Amino acid sequence: MDLFHDNPLLQGIRQMLGAFAANMMRPIAIKHDQEESMPWDLMRAAQAVGMTQTAVLDGRRRLTGIEEDPDPAKPKSQARLGVAASEELAWGCAGIALALGGSGLAASPIARMGTSEQKQEFRRLLAGNDEHGHIRIAAMALSEPATGSDISGMKTSARPDGDHWILRGSKQWITNGRSASAYVVWAQTDPAAGRAGVRAFLVARDTPGLVPGKKEAKLGIRASETAQVHFEDVRVHRDMMLGGAHSGDGPAGGLSDTKKMLDSTRPAVGAQAVGIARAAYEHLLERVRGGSLHGTPMASHQHLMFELAEMHMEISASRLLVHRAAWMADHHLDNVAEASAAKAHAARTVQHVTHRAMVLLGEEALEPGHPVEKWYRDAKIYDIFEGTGQIQRRIIARHLTGTNPT
C-alpha cells in the first residue's frame, strides 16, 4: 500500500511542498537556527504559494485550488493534506515550518468558534505590514508559567466590565508571542465553573496592557519565536470573545472545546516529527551509499545497515500511524487515542533516529551548523509540546480502561 497511491491531491501537495522545502527552506535553515531569527522574507514569499497566515480560515482551496465537498456527512481530506504537508515542511526545517504555520494556532479557534465578525476582525488585524515592515502574524496564548500539561489550572482571568472583559495574567511558551499583531488569549471567566468557564478572546497587539515578554533562547526550532506575554488589565470588547459567554452547560467555547482543538492538531505535529526523522535518515543513507569505512563499503556493514533498517521501520510505522489518525479525522471518526499514539510514536522515532544518525556520523556531527545536530535539537520538542509523551500515553491509557492512571 502506498499512502499516496491513486491520490493526485496528496501527491501534488507532497511534490510541491517537497520542492519548496528543498529549494526555499533548506538553504536558510542553519542560518536561522544559529541566529535564532524568524524567516520573515520566506514567510512573505510563502504567501504566493498559498501559505498565508490566515490559511486555516481559508480552508484548503487556498493551497490546492479545490474546495472540500460541502456535504458534512462526506469524508473530507483536510487532515490528510495537513499531515502530508507537515511532513514535507518539517523535512525542510521544523523551526521555519512552525514560523510559516504559527499563526494557524490562533486561526484554528477562530475558524472553529468565531463569528463572521470575529473572522473579519482577525483578517483585518493580519492585513498589511507591521512596524518592522514584516508581514503580520498571530499568536495563540494558552499555556501559563504554572500550567503546562495541566491547562485546567489556568490563572489568567477575565472579569466583566460593562461591554468589556478585563484580562489579567501571564502566558508562557507562546509561539509568535513577541511579534504577533493579533492574539487569541484563553482566560478564566468564572472560576467557580472550572473548565467550563474558560474562554478565548481575540485581542489586537496595540491594546493597552498587552505586554510581550522575553523571547526564549531554545534548544531547537529556533526559527520559530517563543515568548512570554503579559496581560495587565487588558480591555477587550465582549464581541471579541469566542464561543459565547458561559451559562450553565453553555454554548461551545469552553476548555473541553479547546482540548478537542488540540487533539485535532496531533496528527500534523506527529507528521512534522516524521519529516525531521526522514531528513536525518536520508542524510545518513546518502553518506552510507557512497562511503567507505576503513577500505570497505559502508553499505556492506551490518553495524550500519541494520540501524538504517531500524530507522526505516520506525519512520514507516510512525507515518502509518499519523496517516491513520488523519484518515479517521477526515472520516469523522473519533481518533483521540490514535492521534495520541501517532504523535507519541513519531516523537520517539525522531529522537531515536536523529540521535543514532549523529552517533554513526561521528565527530563531524559536532561541528557547528551540522544539519543532523540541528535536527537532533529540533526533535526534542516533539515529545514536549502539544501534549508531552506522558500526556499522550495517559490519553491512550484512559481510552483503554476509562481510568486516568497516576
Next chain:
Amino acid sequence: MTPPRRARYSFAMEFGLDDEQQLIVRTVRRFAERDLAAWAADADRAGAPPERLHPAGAELGWFVDAVPASHGGTLESRYLHTTRVLRGYELGRGCAGLAALLETNVEPALAVGAWGSEVARDAVFSSLVAGGLASFAHDSRGRLELIDAGGELRVSGKLGPVPALAVASHVVVAARGAVFVLATDGLARTPITPSGWRAARWATATLDAHPVPAAFVLARGDQAQAATAEMLAWAHSSLAARAAGVATAALDHAERYAAERVQFGQPIGKFEALIRLRDDARTCADAARLMALYAAWALDTGAPEAGDAASRAHVHAGDAVTRATIDAVQIFGGYGFVNDYPVEKLMRDARAFEALHGDERLARVLAARAM
C-alpha cells in the same frame, strides 16, 4: 585463530576511598558546586570560559599534575587514574565544557612523559609548566594522511573538532601508524563553538603536508598502536567519569524540579511514569560511574582488561548521559527546552561525550571482524 581464553575480570572488590581520595573528592566537589556550576551558564552562552577558570585550575594543580616533577610538574611517581576519575565525576557535575579544559593537559603530558624524546619533553612540559594548555586528538576515522620523509613526518588532512585546540600550544595526535606532537604555532586552526561544551575552546585544524620533526614523533607502527590504545584508555575512563557526572547533575536537577512542579493536583515527581523515567536513568548513570572507576582501577593496577574496561565504560557512559539528559529535559517539559533552566545545556553537552575519540562500538565490531 581462537582468541586466548581469559577471565573477564581481575579479582577486585574494594569500594572504599582512602583518606587522601576522600579529601580530593571533597575539595573538587566544593569547587564544582561553588564555582563551576555557578560559571556554567554564562560560559555556555559566551562560548568561552570565565577568566577565573585558568587561575583556579592552576591553583588546584590540575594543569601540571601529569607533568613529571623533574620537569617542573607535580607528578612524583605513577599517575593515578582512580584519582582522576573521582575528580572527573565531580567536575562533570559542575560543567562539562569547563571540565574539559581543566582535564585537557593530562593525556598530552602522560604521552610525552611515556614516549617523548628529551626535545619533545622540554617543549611540551615547559609550555605546560608556564601555564599553557595541550590537547589530545584521535584520528578515529582515518582522515589524516601520513608520509614518512626520512624520520620526519608530513601530515595532511583534517583534524578535529578537538577541545582546547583553539588555545593549546601543542596537540598530541594518535593517528593510524603514528603518535606525534604538533606544535600549534604555524598550524592552520579554525576556532569553533559547537553546541555542546561551548566554553571548551574547540578548534579544527587543516594540515597540508605539515612537517613534524622526528623528535616530535612519539611512536610508530606497532608501538604507535599500543600507545594509542593506552592513551584512549586514559581518555575513555576520564570521559566516562565526567559523563556520569553530567548525567547525575541532570537527574538531580530533574528530581528537584519534579518535587516542586505541581500538575493535575500533585508534584509531577509523584507520577509513576516520571518515577520510572528518573529511576532507570539513575541506574544507568550509577553504573557508568562504577564502570569508569573500575577502568581506572584496572589502569592503575596494570590489569590486562584496562583498555577494554575503559572502552566499555566510555560507551556506556555515552548512553547514560544521553539518556539522563534527554529524560531530564522531558521532566522539565517546556522549561527544559529553554535556556533559562539548566538541563537543555546538559543535553547539548552530552553529545560530545559520545562523539569524541570515535565510536567504540564500531571499533569493537571492526576489531572482532578482523580477528
